[in-house]
Structure formats: C-alpha cells, structure tokens
Amino acid sequence: MSAPCATPLPGSPLYDEAALRMLEAAALAQESDATGLMQRAGQAGWRTLLAHWPQAQRIVVVCGPGNNGGDGYVLARHAQAAGRAVVVVRLGTHASRTAPAQAMAAAFEAAGGTVEAFAGALPAADVVVDALFGIGLRQAPDAAATALIDAINSAGAPVLALDVPSGCAGDRGSADGAAVRATHTVQFLLPQLGLQTGDGPDLAGSLSLDTLGIDPLLADVPPQARRIAAADLGHWLRPRARNAHKGRHGRVLCIGGDHGTGGAVLLAAGAALRSGAGLVEVATQGAHVAPLLARWPEAMVRRTDSVSALAGALEAADVIALGPGLGQGAWGHALFDETVAAACAAPTPLVLDADALNLLAAHPRPLPPRTILTPHPGEAARLLGTTTDAIQRDRPAAVRELARRWNAVVVLKGAGSLVCAPDALPWLVAAGNPGMAAGGMGDVLTGVIAALCAQGLGVESAAACGALLHAVAGDVAASSGGARGLSPLDLIDALRSCANPGAAA
Ligand SMILES: NC(=O)C1=CN([C@@H]2O[C@H](COP(=O)(O)OP(=O)(O)OC[C@H]3O[C@@H](n4cnc5c(N)ncnc54)[C@H](O)[C@@H]3O)[C@@H](O)[C@H]2O)[C@@H](O)CC1
Ligand SMILES: Nc1ncnc2c1ncn2[C@@H]1O[C@H](COP(=O)(O)OP(=O)(O)O)[C@@H](O)[C@H]1O
Numbered sequence: 218m219s220a221p222c223a224t225p226l227p228g229s230p231l232y233d234e235a236a237l238r239m240l241e242a243a244a245l246a247q248e249s250d251a252t253g254l255m256q257r258a259g260q261a262g263w264r265t266l267l268a269h270w271p272q273a274q275r276i277v278v279v280c281g282p283g284n285n286g287g288d289g290y291v292l293a294r295h296a297q298a299a300g301r302a303v304v305v306v307r308l309g310t311h312a313s314r315t316a317p318a319q320a321m322a323a324a325f326e327a328a329g330g331t332v333e334a335f336a337g338a339l340p341a342a343d344v345v346v347d348a349l350f351g352i353g354l355r356q357a358p359d360a361a362a363t364a365l366i367d368a369i370n371s372a373g374a375p376v377l378a379l380d381v382p383s384g385c386a387g388d389r390g391s392a393d394g395a396a397v398r399a400t401h402t403v404q405f406l407l408p409q410l411g412l413q414t415g416d417g418p419d420l421a422g423s424l425s426l427d428t429l430g431i432d433p434l435l436a437d438v439p440p441q442a443r444r445i446a447a448a449d450l451g452h453w454l455r456p457r458a459r460n461a462h463k464g465r466h467g468r469v470l471c472i473g474g475d476h477g478t479g480g481a482v483l484l485a486a487g488a489a490l491r492s493g494a495g496l497v498e499v500a501t502q503g504a505h506v507a508p509l510l511a512r513w514p515e516a517m518v519r520r521t522d523s524v525s526a527l528a529g530a531l532e533a534a535d536v537i538a539l540g541p542g543l544g545q546g547a548w549g550h551a552l553f554d555e556t557v558a559a560a561c562a563a564p565t566p567l568v569l570d571a572d573a574l575n576l577l578a579a580h581p582r583p584l585p586p587r588t589i590l591t592p593h594p595g596e597a598a599r600l601l602g603t604t605t606d607a608i609q610r611d612r613p614a615a616v617r618e619l620a621r622r623w624n625a626v627v628v629l630k631g632a633g634s635l636v637c638a639p640d641a642l643p644w645l646v647a648a649g650n651p652g653m654a655a656g657g658m659g660d661v662l663t664g665v666i667a668a669l670c671a672q673g674l675g676v677e678s679a680a681a682c683g684a685l686l687h688a689v690a691g692d693v694a695a696s697s698g699g700a701r702g703l704s705p706l707d708l709i710d711a712l713r714s715c716a717n718p719g720a721a722a
C-alpha cells in the first residue's frame with residue numbers, strides 16, 4: 218500500500234431530517250405552485266411502481282394525513298389515469314391536514330377516484346403503496362395507525378414506501394412502535410442515513426432516490442454521514458510499491474485467547490495476515506501455540522502464560538490488537554492493564570475488541586491517542602452505561618457519543634456498521650450481510666483493522682477501510698453458497714482478493 222490519496226473524500230453523503238427540511242424549504246421557496254414538489258414526488262412514486270411492478274393492476278394506496286399522504290394521492294391519480302384499478306385507503310379519522318395534500322386528495326376524487334376510510338382490512342392488491350407517514354412522524358404511531366400498518370404488512374402484496382417506510386425514523390434507523398416493512402422505498406430529495414443502518418434496511422427494502430429535480434446544493438445542507446461501498450476500497454488500498462519490503466507493512470501484535478477461546482485470536486491473526494500485515498505476532502496461552510502455528514506457520518507465536526512474557530513484544534509492535542478471546546479473568550485483566558499502559562507510553566496504535574471493551578467499561582481509563590474501539594451494540598451499551606436497545610434506537614447518535622466519550626475512533630458493528638472519529642462525520646459501511654451474524658466475525662474485523670494500521674493508514678482510515686474491507690469480503694464469501702452458515706474462515710479466504718482492488722483475479 219502506498220500513501221493514501223488526500224482528496225476527494227470517498228463515498229457519498231447521507232442526510233438527516235433536519236437537512237431534508239432545510240432543502241425542502243429552499244426548494245418550496247422557488248416553486249410557483251405550492252403543490253409542485255408533491256406532484257413530482259407522486260409522479261416519481263408512480264414511475265418507481267411501474268419500473269418494479271409493470272403488470273400490477275390492483276393498486277391500493279394507503280394515505281396518511283400529512284404531505285406523505287399527499288404524495289400518495291398524486292400517485293393514485295396517475296395510476297388511475299393509466300387504467301389501473303386504484304383504491305385509496307386513508308387513516309379512518311384523519312382527513313388530509315395540509316393544504317397541498319388536501320388539494321391532491323380533492324384532485325384524485327374529482328378524477329373519479331375511490332377513497333375509503335380504513336375499516337380493518339385492505340382491499341386485495343397486486344401492490345400496496347405506503348403513503349401513511351413520511352419524515353413528519355412524531356413518536357410511535359397511535360392505535361389506529363398501528364392497525365393500518367399491521368394491515369399493510371399482512372396484505373400479502375409487495376409494498377412500495379414513499380420517502381420512508383411509515384413508522385421508521387429516517388435519520389435513526391429504528392422504529393419506536395409499529396413500522397411498515399417495505400419491499401422498496403423511493404426516497405425523495407436526499408438519501409437518508411437511517412434507512413441504511415440498524416432496522417432501516419429491513420424496513421425499507423431496496424432503495425432508490427428521486428431528487429424531484431432539486432439540486433442538493435440549492436441549500437447548504439450538512440450531511441449526517443458518508444456512505445462507503447465496495448468501489449471505495451481503492452481510495453485507501455493502493456497498489457504496493459514495487460520496491461516494498463516487509464518492514465514497510467508493519468508488525469501487528471495480537472493479544473488474546475484465554476483457555477477455551479483460543480480460536481478468537483487465531484482468527485484475528487489470520488485476518489491480519491490476509492489483509493497484508495508485514496509481520497504478525499500472537500501472544501496467547503501456551504496451550505494455543507501449537508494449533509496456531511499449525512494453522513498459520515507464517516505467524517510468530519509467543520507463549521504468554523503470564524504478563525511478563527509480553528516483555529519486548531509490546532515495544533516491538535507497530536500496532537496492537539487486544540481482546541479476541543481475552544476473557545475477563547485474572548490473566549486477561551493483567552494483560553489488559555499492561556498493554557493499555559504500554560500503548561499509552563509509546564504511544565502505539567491500539568485496537569480494542571471483545572473482552573478488552575468489557576474490561577474498559579468496567580475499569581475506565583484514558584486511552585492512547587490512536588485507539589480504535591470495535592464494539593457490537595451490546596459492548597457499546599456497556600461502554601456508554603446504557604442498554605442495547607437504546608444503542609440500536611439511534612445508532613448514529615450512539616457512535617458519535619462513543620467516540621466523544623472515549624476520545625477514540627469507534628466502529629459500531631452490525632447491519633450498516635458506523636465508523637466515527639471524535640467530532641468527525643461518521644462513515645456508513647454499505648456492505649455486509651446477515652451471514653456475518655456468527656461467532657468469530659468480529660475477531661476477523663479486529664485483525665483486518667490492525668493490519669491496515671500497520672500498513673500506514675491513520676486510525677480513522679484504518680477503521681473505515683477495515684470495516685468496509687471486512688464487510689465486502691463477507692459479501693464475496695456469501696456470494697457463493699449464501700449467507701447462512703458463513704464461517705469467519707470463509708471471510709478470511711476472501712480478504713486477499715478484496716484487499717487488492719483493481720488487481721487481476
Ligand atoms: N413539504 C413538501 O413540500 C413536500 C413533502 N413531501 C412529503 O411530505 C412528507 C412529510 O410531510 P409532513 O411533514 O406533512 O409529515 P407526514 O406526512 O410524514 O406526517 C405528518 C402527519 O402525521 C401525523 N402524525 C405524526 N405523528 C403521528 C403519530 N405518532 N401517530 C399518528 N399520526 C401522527 C401528524 O399529525 C401529521 O398530520 C415527506 O416525507 C414527503 O413524503 C413531498 O411531497 C415533497 C414535498
Ligand atoms: N446482519 C448483519 N449485517 C452486516 N454485518 C453484520 C451483521 N451481523 C453482524 N455483522 C458483522 O459481523 C461482525 C460480528 O462481530 P461480533 O458481534 O463482534 O462477533 P464476534 O464477537 O462473535 O466475533 C461485525 O463486523 C458486524 O458488523
């Protein structure tokens with residue numbers, strides 16, 4: 218790997234509700250017709266429906282009381298004009314409340330459209346359009362709205378959501394109550410972060426964006442995150458210099474593997490090797506030395522039955538990965554204390570995972586200036602003294618808070634992993650699959666990130682690129698054979714081809 222290029226930033230911006238509202242206001246100020254944007258949103262919805270389900274004849278459009286419902290009435294009018302059998306079902310007690318939505322409801326009815334109040338069941342449909350709530354939802358849907366959401370989800374037809382799946386917070390990736398599970402969501406104006414992390418992807422289904430003809434630069438709207446995907450790996454993973462030697466690619470020290478969890482540090486070491494570290498040393502319990510060497514003969518393995526055996530290794534390392542299989546017993550605790558102190562003194566980049574994070578939460582202390590934490594939501598909850606549900610309720614806020622609280626780069630793992638340096642814009646990793654929800658996958662990530670640090674990436678770049686490389690390798694591994702039953706070893710096998718983007722296969 219040669220020096221990373223400086224500009225431009227990889228990936229593309231994602232936004233929150235506040236940004237959407239700012240752009241919407243700027244766009245509305247330019248419109249001569251107050252319904253102009255809504256007309257274009259409804260048209261975009263109809264185009265999307267046609268592109269996905271061109272044969273659909275029976276279309277049920279569920280309209281809520283706000284402007285999202287207004288978009289639905291526009292779609293319904295276009296579908297009816299195209300000769301489809303359309304029924305609008307509106308939330309029982311709620312008529313449209315905004316002037317543009319009222320105008321669009323009236324236009325649909327004037328064109329002979331049928332509007333029914335929801336009375337417990339939806340008419341049979343080839344496609345259901347969810348125009349119940351958009352970004353205006355406040356708190357969990359009430360009882361009437363919940364019943365309608367349940368009816369959409371049990372209609373037995375594909376669901377097209379307009380802007381967001383109703384009930385889902387577009388900037389958080391979670392729902393406080395009932396939420397629509399869409400087949401496809403067409404977002405309007407700007408792409409929303411929350412549809413790509415946590416529960417967002419399961420609720421939104423596949424995603425598209427229609428900007429409604431509005432240039433995002435019309436208003437100076439700040440992004441909430443940057444989205445990185447497989448094509449962005451080349452930004453960080455440049456071809457190596459022809460004159461490279463192993464000393465240029467760093468020495469990784471992996472520490473962990475108490476009795477009973479020796480496989481974790483073995484996986485971390487293998488991942489570091491396959492991600493291009495120059496040298497990999499492992500400090501682990503004596504019982505694990507032989508199996509580790511049998512699996513990775515290129516690793517150096519140090520019998521570390523007590524902390525004194527670490528002498529020399531901590532100083533020699535260019536980056537230390539601490540935690541896989543470490544445990545929280547006396548052995549793990551002593552190694553944790555010694556390693557964090559040494560990394561602070563040197564200071565050496567430090568990647569903390571698994572029980573190193575649990576020990577940190579239980580025994581807080583200042584961390585070295587170049588530290589990366591890789592918590593899953595449960596570990597993140599311990600690090601913030603909260604619950605896993607609270608973390609998952611607002612993953613973007615959680616990753617920012619973790620980075621600030623621990624003054625470290627944080628990878629908040631899970632569907633749509635988020636990576637954040639203190640006071641920086643988070644990265645959203647748009648790769649990975651549920652096959653990776655299996656023991657040992659996090660240990661692989663630790664090794665990948667440590668290897669990228671060792672090869673000269675700064676901690677934020679190593680964490681973002683590492684989380685992306687890990688997820689892309691997971692997708693490559695799952696592409697042959699599927700997600701279920703994926704093993705961390707499959708992922709390690711896939712790392713090398715992904716770590717050399719642009720190279721001939
Ligand atoms: N403002 C505009 O000009 C445009 C808005 N657009 C659409 O408008 C949407 C936003 O519209 P709104 O701001 O009107 O909001 P929504 O249509 O998302 O929802 C707000 C309505 O839902 C009700 N509501 C909120 N929380 C509720 C709860 N927990 N239980 C039951 N009812 C609840 C509110 O009282 C209000 O009537 C966007 O997502 C997009 O689809 C698009 O038409 C583009 C143009
Ligand atoms: N549903 C999912 N979609 C995408 N990635 C996932 C999913 N579930 C888990 N992962 C990824 O797999 C890894 C699991 O890590 P972790 O929970 O620490 O596992 P372990 O501790 O068993 O090694 C993380 O990188 C996480 O982001």
Ligand SMILES: [K+]
Nearest residue numbers: 347350381383
């Ligand atoms: K919706």
